[in-house]
Amino acid sequence: MADNHTIEPQVLPPNPEKATLEGRNKYLGFWFFLGGETVLFGSLFGTYLGLRGGTADGPGPSDLFHVDLVFIMTMLLLTSSLTSVFAIINMKRGNYKGLLLWMTATVVLGLAFLGFEIYEFYEYNHQGLGFGVSAFASAFYTLVGTHGAHVTFGVSWITVLLIRYRKSGLTLTNAPKFYTAVLYWHFIDVVWVFIFTVVYLLGIGG
Amino acid sequence: MDPHADPSAPLQGEPSNQTKRKLKREMRTQLVSFVLMIFITSMAFFSIASDVIPNGFAIPFILILAGLQVVLQLYFFMHMNEKGTGWVNAMIWSGLFVAALTVASLMLLIGVVKY
Amino acid sequence: MSYEKAQSKNVIWDWLTTVDHKKIGILYLAAGAFFFAVGGLEAILMRIQLMFPESSFIQAQTFNELLTMHGTTMVFLAAMPLLFGFMNYMIPLQIGARDVAFPFLNALGFWLFLFGGILLNVSWFAGGAPDAGWTAYAPLSSESPGHGLDFYVLGLQVSGIGTLIGGINFLVTVINMRAPGMSMMRMPLFTWSSFVASMLILFAFPALTIGLLLLMLERLFGATYFGVDLGGNVIIWQHLFWIFGHPEVYILILPAFGIFSEVLPTFAKKRLFGYSAMVFATLIIGFLGFMVWAHHMFTVGIGPVANAIFAVATMAIAVPTGIKIFNWLLTLWGGRIQFTTANLFALGFIPTFVMGGVTGVMLAASAADYQFHDTYFVVAHFHYVIIGGTVFGLFAGVFYWWPKIFGYRLNETLGKVFFWLFLTGFHLTFFVQHFLGLMGMQRRVASYLPGQGLDQLNFISTIGAFLMGVAFIILLVTIFTSMKNTTNVSDPWDGRTLEWTTTTPVPEYNFAQTPLVRELDAFWYEKYEGDGKMKAAEPIGDIHMPNGSILPLIIAFGLFVASFGLIYAVYPLAIVGLIISFIGMFLRSVKEDHGYHIPAEAVKRDKDGGK
Numbered sequence: 001m002a003d004n005h006t007i008e009p010q011v012l013p014p015n016p017e018k019a020t021l022e023g024r025n026k027y028l029g030f031w032f033f034l035g036g037e038t039v040l041f042g043s044l045f046g047t048y049l050g051l052r053g054g055t056a057d058g059p060g061p062s063d064l065f066h067v068d069l070v071f072i073m074t075m076l077l078l079t080s081s082l083t084s085v086f087a088i089i090n091m092k093r094g095n096y097k098g099l100l101l102w103m104t105a106t107v108v109l110g111l112a113f114l115g116f117e118i119y120e121f122y123e124y125n126h127q128g129l130g131f132g133v134s135a136f137a138s139a140f141y142t143l144v145g146t147h148g149a150h151v152t153f154g155v156s157w158i159t160v161l162l163i164r165y166r167k168s169g170l171t172l173t174n175a176p177k178f179y180t181a182v183l184y185w186h187f188i189d190v191v192w193v194f195i196f197t198v199v200y201l202l203g204i205g206g
Numbered sequence: 207m208d209p210h211a212d213p214s215a216p217l218q219g220e221p222s223n224q225t226k227r228k229l230k231r232e233m234r235t236q237l238v239s240f241v242l243m244i245f246i247t248s249m250a251f252f253s254i255a256s257d258v259i260p261n262g263f264a265i266p267f268i269l270i271l272a273g274l275q276v277v278l279q280l281y282f283f284m285h286m287n288e289k290g291t292g293w294v295n296a297m298i299w300s301g302l303f304v305a306a307l308t309v310a311s312l313m314l315l316i317g318v319v320k321y
Numbered sequence: 322m323s324y325e326k327a328q329s330k331n332v333i334w335d336w337l338t339t340v341d342h343k344k345i346g347i348l349y350l351a352a353g354a355f356f357f358a359v360g361g362l363e364a365i366l367m368r369i370q371l372m373f374p375e376s377s378f379i380q381a382q383t384f385n386e387l388l389t390m391h392g393t394t395m396v397f398l399a400a401m402p403l404l405f406g407f408m409n410y411m412i413p414l415q416i417g418a419r420d421v422a423f424p425f426l427n428a429l430g431f432w433l434f435l436f437g438g439i440l441l442n443v444s445w446f447a448g449g450a451p452d453a454g455w456t457a458y459a460p461l462s463s464e465s466p467g468h469g470l471d472f473y474v475l476g477l478q479v480s481g482i483g484t485l486i487g488g489i490n491f492l493v494t495v496i497n498m499r500a501p502g503m504s505m506m507r508m509p510l511f512t513w514s515s516f517v518a519s520m521l522i523l524f525a526f527p528a529l530t531i532g533l534l535l536l537m538l539e540r541l542f543g544a545t546y547f548g549v550d551l552g553g554n555v556i557i558w559q560h561l562f563w564i565f566g567h568p569e570v571y572i573l574i575l576p577a578f579g580i581f582s583e584v585l586p587t588f589a590k591k592r593l594f595g596y597s598a599m600v601f602a603t604l605i606i607g608f609l610g611f612m613v614w615a616h617h618m619f620t621v622g623i624g625p626v627a628n629a630i631f632a633v634a635t636m637a638i639a640v641p642t643g644i645k646i647f648n649w650l651l652t653l654w655g656g657r658i659q660f661t662t663a664n665l666f667a668l669g670f671i672p673t674f675v676m677g678g679v680t681g682v683m684l685a686a687s688a689a690d691y692q693f694h695d696t697y698f699v700v701a702h703f704h705y706v707i708i709g710g711t712v713f714g715l716f717a718g719v720f721y722w723w724p725k726i727f728g729y730r731l732n733e734t735l736g737k738v739f740f741w742l743f744l745t746g747f748h749l750t751f752f753v754q755h756f757l758g759l760m761g762m763q764r765r766v767a768s769y770l771p772g773q774g775l776d777q778l779n780f781i782s783t784i785g786a787f788l789m790g791v792a793f794i795i796l797l798v799t800i801f802t803s804m805k806n807t808t809n810v811s812d813p814w815d816g817r818t819l820e821w822t823t824t825t826p827v828p829e830y831n832f833a834q835t836p837l838v839r840e841l842d843a844f845w846y847e848k849y850e851g852d853g854k855m856k857a858a859e860p861i862g863d864i865h866m867p868n869g870s871i872l873p874l875i876i877a878f879g880l881f882v883a884s885f886g887l888i889y890a891v892y893p894l895a896i897v898g899l900i901i902s903f904i905g906m907f908l909r910s911v912k913e914d915h916g917y918h919i920p921a922e923a924v925k926r927d928k929d930g931g932k
Contacts (some may be wrong), residue, residue: 308528321625
């Protein structure tokens with residue numbers, strides 16, 4: 001707490017996430033982190049693509065994947081991206097309630113996505129695709145599982161923010177936090193677009 | 207800004223009219239890009255699901271669609287089109303470049319086929 | 322917290338909770354020096370074993386562990402942390418900033434590195450160190466019995482996260498925290514090269530993270546990526562390792578290039594020749610660093626066209642490096658050169674590094690590499706560039722910046738003895754290894770037969786290693802006997818850049834008033850065009866500082882505990898460790914900590930010298 005100062009309300013700046021040096025640092029640092037994450041997922045995609053033929057007589061992509069399920073998951077994640085965009089627009093409008101509401105919607109959609117993913121993994125395991133059955137199985141679970149871990153982390157992160165700041169109103173401290181959480185969420189969606197295309201669609205089609 | 211400004215004080219007041227107009231425009235752009243993304247995803251889905259389209263066309267086609275959708279996400283949802291994002295653009299594209307090299311080499315240069 | 326309360330009473334607690342970039346820099350230097358000594362000892366043990374043919378000083382298994390740990394320690398736990406120490410201390414001072422962008426994360430990065438390093442070295446006492454070489458090629462690493470490789474995987478994973486955090490911190494610091502007038506093209510070269518090295522960290526370390534993740538899942542959780550019987554492919558590991566590993570060697574060398582680019586102009590009393598060419602060359606080296614990793618894999622069999630492409634890309638790196646060498650030479654040209662210890666290391670670096678560069682181009686010829694691969698020729702090459710480049714750079718940096726960091730000047734006479742001994746010992750050790758390699762001596766062998774012409778050269782090489790060991794002891798003696806030279810420490814070398822404008826010891830806020838930068842080599846400009854003092858960019862006012870925190874240590878410690886749980890498959894312990902870490906992160910996220918202000922009166926009091 002700043003000493004000897006009473007709490008005075010402050011005027012809403014146009015970009016509250018970048019109004020302080022701390023906010024600007026956080027914004028830039030988080031983007032750079034996402035740049036690194038790009039390479040991280042690139043390595044996983046490469047590993048998957050290199051090993052996806054190595055099914056070792058176990059089940060392969062075209063035996064397992066159901067596009068309808070994955071299509072629903074994609075729509076869920078896409079919509080959650082839109083709700084988080086609405087959250088940020090509400091933040092910039094100074095409508096804190098709207099921010100919280102749309103963020104909650106994002107969390108709910110994220111949880112639904114995770115539910116589908118768990119069901120999916122359970123099903124594949126049931127059909128004989130154990131984690132160590134083949135190089136394809138390991139690479140598939142590692143890639144999609146790492147994405148799932150990111151979704152889990154994103155959901156938990158946003159939930160912590162929602163609980164911690166349920167009553168505080170928008171401040172110069174929490175604006176950058178919400179903003180970076182939303183960037184993270186969009187990034188998860190970006191990765192999923194590639195998983196949808198490269199793993200599932202190519203798995204079925206080619 | 208006042209160095210003693212309390213960073214945990216609630217922000218009050220309305221955004222300026224200029225900001226409001228900008229946000230309104232933004233909202234419209236976001237909705238349009240969302241509809242586009244849904245459209246792109248569905249196209250990719252149907253080009254694989256239907257038997258009419260040959261794979262030789264469908265595979266490059268859906269990869270291009272994926273790239274398009276990522277650009278939409280990055281530039282509209284994540285606001286990489288705004289001013290002052292030079293460093294962000296530099297780092298994300300560098301990351302994509304290194305990732306592309308990684309993917310290509312792990313697909314091709316693993317001793318299965320010699321180039 | 323108020324200013325008075327923020328002044329810690331307990332020294333140990335103060336260092337454990339510090340978020341001050343200068344103290345973290347010193348912590349990095351101390352830990353790095355410790356691991357440097359450990360890695361050096363491992364090298365000397367190996368050299369004793371190789372002193373005579375068919376020697377039985379060390380068992381083959383122990384030899385494998387020593388060579389693995391020597392490489393891993395020197396790269397990850399000695400060279401990088403020592404560079405990080407200087408980067409932490411000097412980047413904010415050189416750009417006129419009061420702090421780094423993320424003081425808390427900076428501390429977290431240090432503790433992650435330290436616990437990762439400790440974890441790796443615990444393996445010595447837990448049934449055997451990793452033994453698959455620092456490159457840990459699969460399937461040797463994925464099939465290696467015992468827990469050694471598990472320690473390798475988790476130790477590097479933990480310290481790697483720390484490095485990544487540190488890299489992001491430096492990037493944002495340089496972009497967002499520069500003083501008024503300090504444009505990118507006015508930044509000192511050390512800051513520039515550290516900036517580029519941080520970019521390499523950002524894009525290279527994730528590949529290692531994934532490589533280690535795969536190896537961990539394969540060794541501990543029954544996954545299969547490298548097992549050919551189940552459709553795996555061992556080359557995946559080699560690619561991931563070298564996509565990280567090649568940029569890694571540029572991460573080691575670029576900051577050292579930066580140090581030389583500070584030392585040479587200072588002691589030649591001339592501005593750096595071709596500043597913008599230097600910056601450009603650094604960027605090009607950084608870019609090319611990502612294009613050449615497969616030259617480590619020429620003999621794998623990825624194919625002649627692919628080999629040729631990577632060979633040409635590798636040779637291209639000689640161009641920007643050559644630009645740098647010529648710029649350093651032209652900086653010296655016509656200068657009034659002072660042969661201080663720091664400058665001796667910089668001058669010794671130029672020919673030494675050129676030799677390492679030339680053998681690098683030889684190795685880049687992929688057809689010839691079939692002959693050189695995995696021989697002592699390669700060992701000689703990379704020690705010429707890493708010792709001749711990075712370690713010489715570190716020693717130059719030690720003698721150059723020691724007065725600023727520790728408040729006393731190192732004895733120059735002892736320093737010069739140290740330099741000459743080290744230089745002689747180094748060339749004695751590694752020059753002969755070129756010929757050992759060309760004669761067919763394989764690297765990583767624990768012994769060799771007599772009568773194959775390898776005896777004398779190996780003996781000479783070991784003598785050289787002893788000389789380097791003695792030199793290192795002389796450095797320690799220098800450090801401990803020079804403590805009384807406390808005069809003239811603020812600007813002992815007639816410096817050119819902003820770090821020399823601060824008082825020594827540097828106050829925790831670095832600059833009472835943020836300096837206004839008017840030219841490249843800002844301090845030099847004020848000395849010769851102004852009144853010798855930096856113009857202030859702001860009036861004296863309250864200074865905002867971050868509070869210290871114990872949470873970085875707790876978060877890192879949690880991962881340390883969790884690693885043991887994973888290594889020994891005691892999953893409750895792993896979960897406890899992760900919970901400790903997550904509680905630390907949770908507290909950090911939930912508890913808002915806005916730091917404190919140092920009142921303007923206190924800053925004024927410091928400035929007038931009154932206490």
